[in-house]
Each structure stands twice: as structure tokens, then as C-alpha cells.
Amino acid sequence: MIPLAAFAMLPLLCRAADAQVAPGATPPPTPPPIAAPAAAPAATAAPASVASPIPLPSGFTLPGSPSGKPGAPTPPPPKPTRKGIEGVWEVQIQRGAQTTYTHFHIKHQSDNVLTGNYRNQAGKVFPLSGSIQGQNVRMVVSMPNGTTLLLQSRLDGTSDMVGTLTSPKGEVYFTASWRPKEKFINNITPAAGGLGGNGLPNGGPP
Numbered sequence: 001m002i003p004l005a006a007f008a009m010l011p012l013l014c015r016a017a018d019a020q021v022a023p024g025a026t027p028p029p030t031p032p033p034i035a036a037p038a039a040a041p042a043a044t045a046a047p048a049s050v051a052s053p054i055p056l057p058s059g060f061t062l063p064g065s066p067s068g069k070p071g072a073p074t075p076p077p078p079k080p081t082r083k084g085i086e087g088v089w090e091v092q093i094q095r096g097a098q099t100t101y102t103h104f105h106i107k108h109q110s111d112n113v114l115t116g117n118y119r120n121q122a123g124k125v126f127p128l129s130g131s132i133q134g135q136n137v138r139m140v141v142s143m144p145n146g147t148t149l150l151l152q153s154r155l156d157g158t159s160d161m162v163g164t165l166t167s168p169k170g171e172v173y174f175t176a177s178w179r180p181k182e183k184f185i186n187n188i189t190p191a192a193g194g195l196g197g198n199g200l201p202n203g204g205p206p
Helices: 004-019
Strands: 087-095 098-110 113-119 125-133 136-142 148-155 160-167 170-179
Touching: 087 160, 098 125, 113 136, 125 148, 148 170
Parallel strands: none
Antiparallel strands: 087 098, 087 170, 098 113, 113 125, 125 136, 136 148, 148 160, 160 170
16 A cells, blocks of 8 residues: 555656656756865065174274184285395304304395304304305304404305304314204204313303
């Protein structure tokens, strides 16, 4: 037995059947696809901050940077210039098998004229004057007793010389080497027969 409710639904079912697309009829348009949600705009990167140099007071520079700019290299100090044969020379006086060490300091060379002092092995200083002609050097040391020491030598380059030293006691051979430091104590060669090595009282004149 068909319930009464089924008869009541019959008209609705008929309408649904009529609503189906008849053969040859144009189907309804396809609904558009569901659009994806729009992407959020990309965040704009903040520009990198440019470090602005800290203003420095006038005349002030950073350590190690003469221009005041960090990282600027420090120029090396200027090298001292040497004029001619100026400077300290270490002298080795040969007396047979014995070597005595003295020094002379050529303080100034003006053209061919030399001035300076001579320091004997006892540490006493005496005035020196002389001249240079080409590779030939002639120097005279004035002693307090009125005598002189005569050094005559020939240069070998600009840092070595070989010659003779003449004193009232005779003539001996010597060699001399230029030293960059001017302090006497920094130019002493620690070797046998060093200061005072000739056995003379107070080291003797040479």
C-alpha cells in the first residue's frame, strides 16, 4: 500500500524530470572556477643603512690613519738620508796578530771637506778633520799633546775602507766599516782584543 506522502511528492518529481535538459537543448553555462585567494604583496626590504662617518674635530685623526679614515695605511717613516761617507765607522787596527778596535765619526761632509771626531779604545774623543778625493780619504786627528794621527785610506764602495794609521809610534794598517747607528756603545764589536786590547796605559792614543 503506497503511503499518502508519496502521492504528495509526485508533482515535485515530475517537475524535476521536466527540468532535465532535453535532447538538442543548450546546457547552462559552467560556473567559473573558484579563484585562489590573492597573494599578499611581498614586503619591501628596508634599504640597508649606510653608515655615515662620524665627523671628527679639525686636526684630529684616528690612530693608524693619517687621513682620519679608518683602515687607511700608515706610511712608513722617512729613512734618514746619508750624505757621502758621513756616519760612524768602526776601525780595526792591526798590530801583528793583535787587533784593536776604535771609532771615528764623520759628522759633516761638505764637498770634499770632512769634519768629525775620533774615539780611541779608552773612550776618549779627539777632533778630526780631513778630505776626500774620489775614493781616497785622508784624515788628521789632533791629540792634546800637540801630536797627530794620520789616517790615509781608500774606499771600497761606500761602507768599507782600507789604509794606514801613522802615529809617533809608527805606522800600522787598519780597516774601517761604516755602521748605521751613531751611538758608540752600539758599534762595539765583541771580539778578542777589543777595547783596551793593545796593553798600553789608558789604551794609548790610537
